[in-house]
Amino acid sequence: MSSALRSADQVHAELSRQIIAGQLRPGDPLAETALAQRFSLSRTPVREALHRLASEGLVERGPRRAFLVRRMSHATLRDLFETLGELEALCAAMAAHRMTATDLARLQTILDEGDGPHADYAAANARFHAALRAGAQNEVLAEVLDELDRRSLPWRSAQFDARAARIDSSRDEHRAILEAVAARDGDRAAAVMRGHMATSLAVILDMLSDRGA
Amino acid sequence: MSSALRSADQVHAELSRQIIAGQLRPGDPLAETALAQRFSLSRTPVREALHRLASEGLVERGPRRAFLVRRMSHATLRDLFETLGELEALCAAMAAHRMTATDLARLQTILDEGDGPHADYAAANARFHAALRAGAQNEVLAEVLDELDRRSLPWRSAQFDARAARIDSSRDEHRAILEAVAARDGDRAAAVMRGHMATSLAVILDMLSDRGA
DNA sequence: GCCGCATCAATTGTATACATGTCGTTATCA
DNA sequence: TGATAACGACATGTATACAATTGATGCGGC
The missing domain is CATH 1.10.10.10 (Winged helix-like DNA-binding domain superfamily/Winged helix DNA-binding domain)
Structure with missing residues (x-):
């Protein structure tokens, strides 16, 4: 056992x-x-x-x-991503206030690793968000985010495969988040993260309609 | 079955x-x-x-x-209430933007019912937060809040029994939240709700230290 | 006297058999 | 011919028996 x-x-x-x-x-x-x-x-x-x-x-x-x-209506999918976005935004704001210099350096490293042309961007993306969750220093929030993450993964996983251009924009958004966090600007970090998640949702809904789902 | x-x-x-x-x-x-x-x-x-x-x-x-x-360290308890507070705040802000006039009237009714001297205030408190969750019109957020609610209930349930004075202050805070929501002021609703939850946590931690826990 | 090992007991993990409810099909009656 | 009721198959729900692991306890050696 x-x-x-x-x-x-x-x-x-x-x-x-x-x-x-x-x-x-x-x-x-x-x-x-x-x-x-x-x-x-x-x-x-x-x-x-x-x-x-x-x-x-x-x-x-x-x-x-x-x-x-599980099947999900577009309405519920919207609710899921709205919640996930707000929670990630909250997380980013908390991280902006609480991350140490060491944590920030690690976040930078993760971003750089994702730059390689053959890097697994989906994995780097996951590591970036995970590092932010750790930086917020709130176990319960991290748990909740993990759960919503798993729940949304079936719809997020194909995002980068199907829309190569999405990698570039996603990377840019991550850099903007890092900048805001490093500047200890919680509000800006939250705002950028909100936009980041909203863009992801838009891309996913677009894909779903293409597939006739 | x-x-x-x-x-x-x-x-x-x-x-x-x-x-x-x-x-x-x-x-x-x-x-x-x-x-x-x-x-x-x-x-x-x-x-x-x-x-x-x-x-x-x-x-x-x-x-x-x-x-x-489950046993909980004070640190985790703090994390739980911080998360719960932020999510309730988010919920209040969303409700401020989305609640209909009918929803607002129902919220007012719930508050009034809690005014009776022999009313079950813990139940009225629960109904108030539930109505706010419904008003935010996001199923997923409501689910997450329900879960955190259940998780925190063992520590919240005794709050009103042990601290009668807490009922009055809690009621005042609820009225302030309703005002902000009715005024469609999401930021203020969120801020008041944050304070409301923070006060609850303080009362609970105070009770725990009294009991020598 | 203390440390290490083996044995033991208590609890959960797994397998299998049986009970029960739901849905689809069919046959019968109006 | 249509609707309705009974029947049957298939899914999950429950009960029970057995296996495996873990933490504790006691004994023996150092």
Whole structure:
């Protein structure tokens, strides 16, 4: 039962990964029995994983109380990104007041790493936001942001793949945020972050309409 | 298996209630077998309820992966209330921009009901914040606030019982929030709400130190 | 007297069998 | 021919038995 080897955790991690990566798409069914067979396990750990995913908002329950990958209306998606944007903005403002010089240097390093032409920009993007969360020095806020992050990832992950130009604009926005944080200007950091998240939402909604979703 | 009759939900609701009411106190053990006996059920639904409570932050895991009612350091408690305060402030600001005249009237009614000498002020307080959440018109933000609310309730519930004077000041703060919202002044509503939550935290920390916690 | 190891007990993790409810299908009746 | 009710299959919900891990305790050696 060592923590890393629990079957339920493995199933949870794997399903989470597949949903976020888009291998499992919104509306896809997730039957306990079928998944148990696929993972060569009993229904018990699969069941636990599904319930956790449901409480995290990645999975919803359909007719017959069946599990399925969560679908989201544009309205709810808008709510999600609005909340995420406001919380990231709050986080940026708090970080502007609380980050140490060392933290700031780390943030700069993360930005520079994302500059490489072959760098994994999605990963660098995640690290940037994570560093900001750490800098805000509020565990609970960090937890809430992590949760909303996971919840929005299925829709954010494809952003950079499909819109290469988005990388450049996103990078510029990150630099502007760093500048504001370094200047200890919480209000400006929050404002820029709000714009950053709003732009991301616009790009995503644009992609969805292209795909006819 | 109609949703209201699921054993796991009943156990979850009952444990949640007891933790919030203080009948189960931070650090108390919650063994699956013992609870199963107490509820005359098998471990399975009890287990599901405990996992849900853990994911909601009301329950944590101790040595031997045992479940126990969550304990909180003062630092984490501060983080929780800071986050809750900022989110309530955000909510108030959004409500100031989005609430309809009808919504405002309902908010006023709720405040008036809380005025009665024998009224249950804790309940009126909860209704006030709930109405504000509805007025902000953002489902996701409402969900997040609900969760943080439940998580902080064990520490907030005793506030009005132990400090009768707190009721009057809390009522005044609510009136100030309503005024700001009615005036469509989001910034002022947010500022007043921040102060409101900060005062609550101060009262709670004061109570905890009195109890020698 | 103290440190280390082995054994033990208690708790959660997992597997499997059975119960129960819901939805789709079909057959029958008006 | 349409609607309705019964039937059946399939999903999750629950109960119980067994396995595995962990923290504690006692014993023995140093």
